[in-house]
Amino acid sequence: MITLTERQRLILKAIVRDYTEGGNPVGSKSLVQELPVKVSSATIRNEMVRLEDLGLIVKTHLSSGRIPSIKGYRYYVDHILKPEKVDGRDLQVIQHSLGGEFHKIDEIVAQSADILSQLTSYTTFTLRPELKDSRLSGFRLVPLGNHQVMAILVTNNGDVENQTFTIPNDLTGDELEPVVRFIDDQLVGLPLQDVLQQLQREIPLKLAKYLQNPDGFLDIFGSVLSKAASERFFVGGKLNLFNYTAQQNPKTLQSLYSLLDQTDNLANVIGPPGQRIQVRIGNEITNDLLKDYSLITATYDVDRHGKGMIAILGPTAMPYSRMIGLMGAFQRELARKLLDYYRYFDE
Amino acid sequence: MITLTERQRLILKAIVRDYTEGGNPVGSKSLVQELPVKVSSATIRNEMVRLEDLGLIVKTHLSSGRIPSIKGYRYYVDHILKPEKVDGRDLQVIQHSLGGEFHKIDEIVAQSADILSQLTSYTTFTLRPELKDSRLSGFRLVPLGNHQVMAILVTNNGDVENQTFTIPNDLTGDELEPVVRFIDDQLVGLPLQDVLQQLQREIPLKLAKYLQNPDGFLDIFGSVLSKAASERFFVGGKLNLFNYTAQQNPKTLQSLYSLLDQTDNLANVIGPPGQRIQVRIGNEITNDLLKDYSLITATYDVDRHGKGMIAILGPTAMPYSRMIGLMGAFQRELARKLLDYYRYFDE
DNA sequence: AATTAGCACTCCGAGCTTTCGAGTGCTAAT
DNA sequence: ATTAGCACTCGAAAGCTCGGAGTGCTAATT
Incomplete structure (x- = not known):
């Protein structure tokens, strides 16, 4: 179990945020201005050495700034991050898009993948409530x-x-x-x-x-x-892959696309319904193609009608806080919509 | 109207073939060995100057080899090319894939797009026989x-x-x-x-x-x-886009993908059913995104059940001869399969 | 003991230069 | 009309320089 001082946590948090927003390794000097505590760059450098010893941040080369390691993201997600309150406009988009009339569960769930990918600019999967309990x-x-x-x-x-x-x-x-x-x-x-x-x-x-x-x-x-x-997955925002994967070689991109087209593979990627919201980072995902990405999955619960899942695939450098907040809101809205839909057939 | 000497046609043909196969501009020296007539590289150079004056070939820079211009491809397709007899194995693949049992026209037509993309390694569209005459x-x-x-x-x-x-x-x-x-x-x-x-x-x-x-x-x-x-298009081999478009920037690729996902746009791209086999090269396609590609379209005829279309999208440097041969065979096989299918409903 | 200023050192990336090879156009000879 | 010969051009790859951002370490300061 890793324990960090308050200042170390602030530094890790700032590194994650900066790198996620800017995409460049973060150096001690730029951190001086951003940290709420007043310390010199030399002090930050000393702290960074300790964070590096713990394996939470790494250098891209001997004299570069630092970026979070997978372990670092993990610590950030588990111990630092607070889910961001979901933006009012985003919530409105969700409610409006789910507000229409649907004639099939699958339509709702497919639509969900699209909304979520639109809100996040990433790629999303959705799985309808499990059919295995249907009669x-x-x-x-x-x-x-x-x-x-x-x-x-x-x-x-x-x-x-x-x-x-x-x-x-x-x-x-x-x-x-x-x-x-x-x-x-x-x-x-x-x-x-x-x-x-x-x-x-x-x-x-x-x-x-x-x-x-x-x-x-x-x-x-x-x-x-x-x-x-049969289970059915819906994929949204496949085109967004192009945006967050720019530097990679085209072969990788092609393989990814191919993975997303074979929706029956996605069950393995996403894993079984589990805790409410789960974040898997880099090689924690059980698929080699996705080892440089992060996957946020959430299980939504429609009472006795079963559980389904929604997932966001994006780069490891992802605004986790916003994503998790969004996931929570979406989870609730979708469950509510589906409950509402099922009411017809309950009478 | 352009008229070429026999030797000029041989040179143009060789340039098209070499460039299509190798992807590099073709120089006079390499042509010496390939031409059936015995001439020196200097003579070929002189001939190439004439072909360039006619606008059939161009240089990529002042002292580079030549590549065919759009006009050059056009001439090649219209006056030089002979459709290649379709390979026995290819024909077998077509017949086997269409041989199974289908329960819907759309399944056959969608399957067709997949087979054709597999055989060509390009991207294909198919349009089912027009519905407008259905009752x-x-x-x-x-x-x-x-x-x-x-x-x-x-x-x-x-x-x-x-x-x-x-x-x-x-x-x-x-x-x-x-x-x-x-x-x-x-x-x-x-x-x-x-x-x-x-x-x-x-x-x-x-x-x-x-x-x-x-x-x-x-x-x-x-x-x-x-x-x-409503008309329905089926797209096959979207993933192949990655293969024949490698050097392009990823933004273009993304736009193309997006174009192929909106199947209602494809009607404009392919154009109305027309002559049996039509080749459109580069800017002859009425879509700016496709100005560096070629499109081969064919209309297939299922008698009184209407006409449908099949199309191949690929790079301008394409083995036209093989493609056109394949198109012809596919056209026949598909029409035959559909006639066979329709027999059920004719009684 | 913790923090900081100062400094030598490292490495990347952008831009510049060099070199090599393939190809051309032109001239003069066949 | 064809060809050999040659000077010239250009792109791509490899090597080079240089500035900037960042580091770790040491010694001084709080």
Whole structure:
């Protein structure tokens, strides 16, 4: 456990702030003017030697100013930083953008990623409230004519998933009736996870009683079901990558872009829902591509409708204080909006 | 009209090829070895002076080798180039990727953009066969319970568009019946364009006979309808931008990315369906951001189901011959696949 | 014991110079 | 009409200088 004197903390704080704002290593002379205590540059230099011994700041070369190390950011975030009160205008932007009418959870969550990236100028991810606790509340097969049929799956949370299939022969209501009855009797009310499991074994057996050849139906049902039960990430502000990654080589940028396009990887990056707000800095992120970035994640809680996540990806030199304040506000607003949305389906 | 001697054409052709492959300005000495005719470097230099006077090649500085000008590429494409026979493996990739089973036109067309970008290492756009000639062949309102209703629109080409709406009160079959009857009687069979027009004036009036308060329904119907009637572009290989644009500054790259993300702009870039294969080079493209790139567009024809487009965006120094050959093959394969797909809905 | 002034030392980066090689245009000879 | 020969040009890479910002250390001061 590292303990710092008050003056050392002030110096570390000032170094973090200066470097984050200006992007240049910070020297002892410029600190003299900024510190609230009156000391000479030589004293600051002596203190900096101690901070460096503790591994909190480093030099870029033998006679350069100092920049915070990962450990330094860590200490700053854990022990110095106070979340900034969120700006009134920012709050207004959030409330206004979430204020409109939405017809899908996914729309709200996708929109959230965009707002957050706009407010931060960084890249953001959002994950909708987990689907694993959702229950199947309805399934429809709508014949569209022309050898097409649309399968629609509805959950108790109001999520709707659908897919159109082309089939060899048109279906009639009579053929569908036993299938629909089977679903209603046996599966409605079960968590999607359970249905997904049963799909492997029980369902084909049971369905055999109702249908001659259940394979076609199983494909359709399984496909919509797994679509409905899969996690979905939304990414906002991909273009912002260009802004905070300027000095890097283009290959790295390309890899990053590619990472952000494969949204199924993002689950590993963000990690499971956890404490309310979490900051991971540099190599604390379990992905080598992101070892020079920082990731702020937050879990939002929509009561019994599950938990979701929001995340901000940016440079390690990031205005953490503002970001964390913003995250807190967003967390609350999003949870509130979603609760409001879910009210429809609770009655 | 420019006329060149045979030797001049050979020189221009070699310059285009060398520069396209190597990326460096081409000098007289290296050409000596490559030309099929035996001449000295001095002779080539003399010829190059003439080609430069005609504006077909330029120097990057006073004593550098030559690179083709836009006019030079133009001449090459129009008068020298022969489309390369498409590689057997490439053809196999195309056929295999289009060979699978699809449930939507859009899936096929989106997949096409990906295949083409993979084969070319460039960025590609595809536009599905125009929807404007599609006719409305069905409309459904499916109550999902929980204050939700799904609107489904089907066209005679088998396109299905759907959207879920949250409504204040649950609908019953009885309430929907007159609306569905109205659509069937009055609108089914009409081109989507016509329906869209009527939506402004006639439909609200006529609907008043059937429904007390038609506004809610009009919103829903209009929303799905305009979704169904809108053009949609698919972009493939956005990441490839990083490869063929390396030397450019990152700001340009960012703008380009942004352009490709706003797919509604792409209609202007690609232009209307036209001749079968068209090459636009540098400033011939009506978009300043693309003035250092080339665009190859092709129109594919699916008989009475309309025409669509495919396009390749790459550097001006592009292996045109291979690209055009590939474009031709792709054009045919895609048209064939789509015809095959449409067969279902023709019966 | 903590702080500070003074100073020699380090290193980066911007700008300048040098050098090398590839390429050109021109002239005169073939 | 073609070619050999040659002086000339320019860019890119490598080497150089120099100023500025910053450091650590020592000795003096509080």
